[in-house]
Amino acid sequence: MAIKNLPVKCPSCSAGLKVKSLHCAECETVIEGSYELPILAQLSQKDQEFILSFVKHSGSLKEMAKEMSLSYPSVRNLLDGIIDNLNNLEVK
Amino acid sequence: MSAILFNPFERIAGGRALIWGLAVMLITSVFASLANLQFDGVLDMHFVEQQSSISFFTSCNFCYVFFQLIYCWIVSSFLFYFSGLIASKSQFRILDIFGTQAFARIPFILPAIIALATNQSEVSSKTTKQVIEGTSFLLTPAELLLFGLFLFFSIISIIWSIALMYNAYRVSANVKGLSATIYFIISIILAEIITKISFYLLTV
Numbered sequence: 001m002a003i004k005n006l007p008v009k010c011p012s013c014s015a016g017l018k019v020k021s022l023h024c025a026e027c028e029t030v031i032e033g034s035y036e037l038p039i040l041a042q043l044s045q046k047d048q049e050f051i052l053s054f055v056k057h058s059g060s061l062k063e064m065a066k067e068m069s070l071s072y073p074s075v076r077n078l079l080d081g082i083i084d085n086l087n088n089l090e091v092k
Numbered sequence: 093m094s095a096i097l098f099n100p101f102e103r104i105a106g107g108r109a110l111i112w113g114l115a116v117m118l119i120t121s122v123f124a125s126l127a128n129l130q131f132d133g134v135l136d137m138h139f140v141e142q143q144s145s146i147s148f149f150t151s152c153n154f155c156y157v158f159f160q161l162i163y164c165w166i167v168s169s170f171l172f173y174f175s176g177l178i179a180s181k182s183q184f185r186i187l188d189i190f191g192t193q194a195f196a197r198i199p200f201i202l203p204a205i206i207a208l209a210t211n212q213s214e215v216s217s218k219t220t221k222q223v224i225e226g227t228s229f230l231l232t233p234a235e236l237l238l239f240g241l242f243l244f245f246s247i248i249s250i251i252w253s254i255a256l257m258y259n260a261y262r263v264s265a266n267v268k269g270l271s272a273t274i275y276f277i278i279s280i281i282l283a284e285i286i287t288k289i290s291f292y293l294l295t296v
Contacts, residue, residue: 076182
């Protein structure tokens with residue numbers, strides 16, 4: 001089954017998307033409202049995977065560099081890029 | 093392929109890059125000293141007629157060439173480190189700066205090997221004599237060809253090394269865009285000036 005990416009930006013006007021409806025697959029309950037997407041969910045799939053990996057490696061960039069076959073500064077630069085993205089999202 | 097040749101620092105940095113860089117500098121010094129080639133600047137190389145006039149190194153030309161390479165590497169690395177502190181918003185390790193800059197000097201092994209293999213020291217002496225004394229053309233066609241080959245590989249190695257130094261600086265200090273270019277140019281020019289003056293003062 002293909003993995004679906006959660007869209008976070010409107011394809012029409014590029015504004016940030018909000019959650020309007022949540023659905024329970026077990027009992028068919030539907031919850032409607034207007035909810036902000038969590039800030040982490042607004043990051044790209046690649047950035048989210050990086051953060052997951054970062055947590056699983058207990059914040060060790062050295063270990064992540066070994067696993068990703070990248071140099072330490074390259075991994076550090078990826079982390080700095082994500083920090084910039086998060087700061088920009090928080091400002092918005 | 094071009095990514096690996098000009099920007100291997102996505103994969104290698106820190107201690108590993110440092111070890112490789114120092115090892116190749118050592119080997120470069122062996123070939124260069126045998127070929128009477130010296131590196132009296134960050135981007136410079138010259139043939140010398142005589143051994144070093146610095147008393148500490150007169151009995152060991154290899155030691156002097158190795159000292160030149162190490163000194164140029166240290167001066168340029170410190171300048172890149174300090175300019176990185178100014179230009180970069182990120183934290184970075186001094187080991188990555190020094191390691192990647194050492195690795196960036198690997199291309200200088202090319203002219204050292206070719207200079208030794210083609211006896212360029214002799215060719216250089218003949219050419220200098222011709223220019224100074226105004227004597228007739230002394231190089232044979234074969235010597236001219238080999239000189240051209242040496243010149244070609246020298247220029248290639250300098251360009252390659254500059255590209256590696258730039259990418260080493262950019263990746264290790266996480267400096268981007270125009271800032272990276274401007275700070276790199278300022279640092280390398282300063283490094284060249286400092287090393288040239290230092291080596292001149294050492295030999296005076």
